[in-house]
Amino acid sequence: MLIINPANARLWSILGSRGAFGVAMLDAASGNDKLMVLTADLGVTAGLERFRATYPDKFLNIGIAEQNMMGVAAGLAKEGYNTFTTTFSNFCAMRAYEQVRLNLGYMQLNVKSIGMGGGMAMGQFGNTHYGIEDIALMRAVPGLTVIAPADGGEIVKTVQALMTFEGPAYVRLTGVMNNPTVYTEEYDFEIGKAVTVREGGDVAIFACGTMVYESVVAAKLLAENGISASVIDMHTIKPIDKAAIGKACATAKLLVTVEEHGPIGGLGGAIAEYTAQRGGAPRQLFIALPDVFGKNGDYKYLLKKYGLVGAQIAERIIEALNSPL
Amino acid sequence: MESREQTVAKLQAMSKRMRRNMLEMALGAGYLGAHIGPGLSIVEIVAVLYGAVMRLDPKNPRWIERDRFLLSKGHGALALYTGLAEAGFISQDDLKTYEAPESFLTGQPAMFEDKGIEIASGSLGHGLSIGIGMSLAARKGHHSYTTYVVIGDGESNEGSIWEAAMAAAHYKLPNLTVIVDVNGIQSDGRCEAVLDMGRHEDKWRSFGWEALVVDGNDVGALFDAFNAPRQYPDKPRTMIAHTVKGKGVSFMENNNEWHHNRLSKPQHENAMKELAD
Numbered sequence: 001m002l003i004i005n006p007a008n009a010r011l012w013s014i015l016g017s018r019g020a021f022g023v024a025m026l027d028a029a030s031g032n033d034k035l036m037v038l039t040a041d042l043g044v045t046a047g048l049e050r051f052r053a054t055y056p057d058k059f060l061n062i063g064i065a066e067q068n069m070m071g072v073a074a075g076l077a078k079e080g081y082n083t084f085t086t087t088f089s090n091f092c093a094m095r096a097y098e099q100v101r102l103n104l105g106y107m108q109l110n111v112k113s114i115g116m117g118g119g120m121a122m123g124q125f126g127n128t129h130y131g132i133e134d135i136a137l138m139r140a141v142p143g144l145t146v147i148a149p150a151d152g153g154e155i156v157k158t159v160q161a162l163m164t165f166e167g168p169a170y171v172r173l174t175g176v177m178n179n180p181t182v183y184t185e186e187y188d189f190e191i192g193k194a195v196t197v198r199e200g201g202d203v204a205i206f207a208c209g210t211m212v213y214e215s216v217v218a219a220k221l222l223a224e225n226g227i228s229a230s231v232i233d234m235h236t237i238k239p240i241d242k243a244a245i246g247k248a249c250a251t252a253k254l255l256v257t258v259e260e261h262g263p264i265g266g267l268g269g270a271i272a273e274y275t276a277q278r279g280g281a282p283r284q285l286f287i288a289l290p291d292v293f294g295k296n297g298d299y300k301y302l303l304k305k306y307g308l309v310g311a312q313i314a315e316r317i318i319e320a321l322n323s324p325l
Numbered sequence: 326m327e328s329r330e331q332t333v334a335k336l337q338a339m340s341k342r343m344r345r346n347m348l349e350m351a352l353g354a355g356y357l358g359a360h361i362g363p364g365l366s367i368v369e370i371v372a373v374l375y376g377a378v379m380r381l382d383p384k385n386p387r388w389i390e391r392d393r394f395l396l397s398k399g400h401g402a403l404a405l406y407t408g409l410a411e412a413g414f415i416s417q418d419d420l421k422t423y424e425a426p427e428s429f430l431t432g433q434p435a436m437f438e439d440k441g442i443e444i445a446s447g448s449l450g451h452g453l454s455i456g457i458g459m460s461l462a463a464r465k466g467h468h469s470y471t472t473y474v475v476i477g478d479g480e481s482n483e484g485s486i487w488e489a490a491m492a493a494a495h496y497k498l499p500n501l502t503v504i505v506d507v508n509g510i511q512s513d514g515r516c517e518a519v520l521d522m523g524r525h526e527d528k529w530r531s532f533g534w535e536a537l538v539v540d541g542n543d544v545g546a547l548f549d550a551f552n553a554p555r556q557y558p559d560k561p562r563t564m565i566a567h568t569v570k571g572k573g574v575s576f577m578e579n580n581n582e583w584h585h586n587r588l589s590k591p592q593h594e595n596a597m598k599e600l601a602d
Contacts, residue, residue: 067450075455106436267504
């Protein structure tokens with residue numbers, strides 16, 4: 001079984017989230033008779049070339065037909081197969097949304113839907129390939145677990161966990177090749193349990209996907225300014241880790257959520273839904289993509305344009321701390 | 326072993342009992358109403374499958390080798406439920422709970438595997454894809470079961486049906502049979518007026534399927550069709566079953582007011598007279 005170490009972390013970073021996913025699937029499939037992996041003609045894109053060559057009996061390219069893919073996956077899952085589907089995040093979360101709702105939600109069939117290209121990974125293509133609503137949509141389906149791993153190592157951990165996890169899940173992959181690394185050593189990963197990546201008191205930054213790394217950068221810059229910020233890797237957005245939020249509320253003067261997703265219904269929304277009812281929570285700063293169909297551009301350009309780079313995140317936090325309600 | 330004639334007579338009697346049960350259930354649903362017409366059109370299809378074709382064990386509803394029945398056109402639920410009662414999966418008392426709060430007999434089927442209800446349906450265009458997954462699983466696991474999927478002619482408007490039709494042919498699934506209930510009427514009117522799909526058999530054949538055309542309200546014709554030797558051992562099979570929406574009750578036949586409607590006591594009485602032995 002793959003473990004996280006500096007060499008592996010470096011490799012998975014170079015490969016990016018899709019490559020790391022492919023490596024993780026190839027590794028986890030060994031000896032797993034009840035595994036099936038489906039794709040809507042994005043097997044190569046999903047880093048599954050070696051998987052397909054090694055395990056042709058566990059792999060099906062359904063064609064460019066996401067709705068059918070989700071239904072076929074449901075039928076296989078119903079017959080006992082732990083079935084993964086792969087396509088772009090907006091094609092599973094939107095094109096096949098009703099299939100997700102019926103098969104993964106209503107019937108709770110054991111399908112793991114992998115959404116590649118969450119956020120702006122494919123920003124050069126323009127808005128058809130942005131994934132900016134998927135967390136909100138998938139989170140709205142009752143009984144669906146939603147996970148957005150922070151880096152290659154956490155993708156590996158997620159895949160390993162999903163091999164034995166019973167029930168439907170959506171996994172959102174973000175970033176491009178040369179994805180920054182958060183984890184270089186083994187750590188405890190459990191679906192539904194946030195990871196505190198950095199301790200701190202004044203500010204609590206909750207992030208998912210690639211924004212965990214950028215938040216760590218921001219926290220380091222904040223420390224230079226005398227502000228102590230914790231960074232919490234909220235890899236599981238549903239069910240949300242209420243204990244981690246409660247812990248942050250005890251000390252922080254400001255909660256911050258950072259995500260490569262639109263501002264409605266994502267990680268920020270999930271946390272606010274909880275704290276609004278819980279009470280006793282500080283103000284929350286939402287750092288997310290704007291609620292517009294933005295311009296095209298390469299990934300790094302867009303991160304900067306939308307203020308999702310570490311230094312910009314730190315600036316926004318300082319600004320919020322300095323501005324009264 | 327019973328003769329074909331005996332089987333046909335048995336299935337005819339079963340169909341009649343199912344229709345009477347369906348009308349009792351529709352009456353019991355009261356102001357909520359029921360999908361009566363689209364259930365009545367598929368009574369014979371369900372009767373032949375549950376009464377004479379499928380391998381089933383009602384005492385072991387999760388038996389791995391059972392044939393799978395997926396009612397993709399969920400608005401045919403009354404036929405499914407009465408068929409399950411005939412086959413011994415559920416009781417007459419269960420039927421009385423149709424559409425009652427928290428009953429497992431919902432207006433559109435919910436998945437209750439222990440009651441023989443394989444999938445949730447009602448939202449159209451889902452069942453065939455699920456059936457493909459189950460048929461692939463049969464092949465992978467070397468199981469001998471057949472998966473039967475009943476879809477509607479109106480349901481065939483859905484693009485997902487044709488995504489699935491392509492895939493089933495591509496994967497060469499002779500263990501998958503689709504029955505298209507061609508009753509000619511969908512929610513808003515005659516199918517050819519809403520969206521003219523031409524001859525269903527031509528479409529399915531062009532998608533790589535074996536296609537039989539059969540009188541879907543004739544138990545003998547259906548029985549023969551299901552038992553007919555396969556023309557193409559590698560192809561999935563479809564039966565284009567021409568039926569009458571509302572079949573069996575004169576004032577409901579081809580009358581789309583009965584797609585979904587409330588059944589009054591006098592109407593129920595008249596209908597039951599027509600279905601008396």
